[in-house]
Amino acid sequence: MSPKQSQVTRDTVTLIVLIVLGFLMLVPLIWTVLLSLKSNNDLLHSTANAFHAPYTVENYHTxxxxxxxxxxxxxxxVVSGLTTLGVLVLSSLAGYGFARLDFPGRDKLFLFVLFGLAIPEQAVIITRHQMFTHLHLHNSYPGLILPGLAAPFGVFLMTQYFRAIPKELDEAALLDNASRLQVFWKVLLPLTVPAQATLGIFTFLSSWNDYWWPLISATRADMFTLTVGLSASQINFAQTSGLGYLMTQAVFAAVPILIVYVIFQKYIVRAVAGAAVR
Incomplete structure (x- = not known):
């Protein structure tokens, strides 16, 4: 077998393996969608009915x-969108400051920020709850959004990305009488779009799926996020409204995330490819 034929064979095997692995990853999603299209009464007898007609949209109508x-x-x-916007703005500004500006204590402050990656949320939950209670921020959008703005990973990611950009761009812009803000906004920030898209996706996903803090901070039903509300509606797992309805809720909660990922997928791939090159 020639080297070219051998390479084609390896590529074919790799493609087959990736297709199989991709299908296996989709199995839980397919299973969930099929269950959501079945009558709750049918699923009481057996979940194997998910592979057989008839199907219904009754659960979605409900x-x-x-x-x-x-x-x-x-x-x-609102919470996920504003949290993502806030993290992108703050992380970009902080990343630019740590990567491009020279000020006293910069390295120590950056190390202090990175310590935040090692502190679990559960370790500060009592203090945070007491602080937000004192400020009367529970059952409000600020109360749900502000904790998510503390994003050490975002600061680290944007700092590393800004450091990878040649400093000659800054110097050329400053020689043209551009201010530091103009250099940041018009020269460097457009070059970090792939990193911002990746950070935005991860932040939005984390905020959308967050259950711990909204469960503690939002005690009124009108301030529930989707994760807390859907959980509260199923008091006793699937016995309240049925397994099909439970799966419909899961599909309903997942669709916005899938839409966001599809829209920004090319930026994520570009960021990962850029990180691999570096």
Whole structure:
């Protein structure tokens, strides 16, 4: 077998393996969608009925006619969207400062920020709860958003990305009488779009799926996020409204994340490829 034929064979085997692995990763999603399209009464007998007709959209009709679900969805969109925007703004500014500016204590401050990566959220939850109670921020959007703005990983990611950009760009812009803010906004920031897209995706995903803090901070039903609201609606797992309805809720909660990922997928691939080259 020639080297070219051998390479083609390896590529074919690799492609087959990746297709099989991709399908295996999709199995839970396919299973969830199939269950959501089945009547709850049918699933009481056996979940194997998911592979056989008839199918129904009754569960989706039920969830779409529940006004509380749309309120929870709006809360999740507002909280996740503003948290993502805040993290991108703060991490970009902090990353630029640590990577490009020289000020006393810069390295020590950066190390202090990185310590935040080693502190679990559970370690500060009591102090945070007491602080937010004192400030009367529970059951409010600021109360749900502000904790997510502390993003040490975002600062680290943007700092490393800014450091990888040649400093000659800054010097050339400064020679043209550009201010530091103009250098940041017009010269460097557009070059970090792949990193910002990646950070935005991860931040949005983390905020959207967050259950721990919203469960503690939001005690009123009208301030529930989607994760807390859907969990509260299933008091006793699937026995309250049925397994099919539970799977419909899972699909309903996952769709926005899939949409966001599809839109920004090319930026994520570009960022990962750039990191591999570096």
């Amino acid at each position: 969830i779409l006619t529940n006004s509380a679900v749309f309120r929870w969805l709006m809360n999740s969109v």
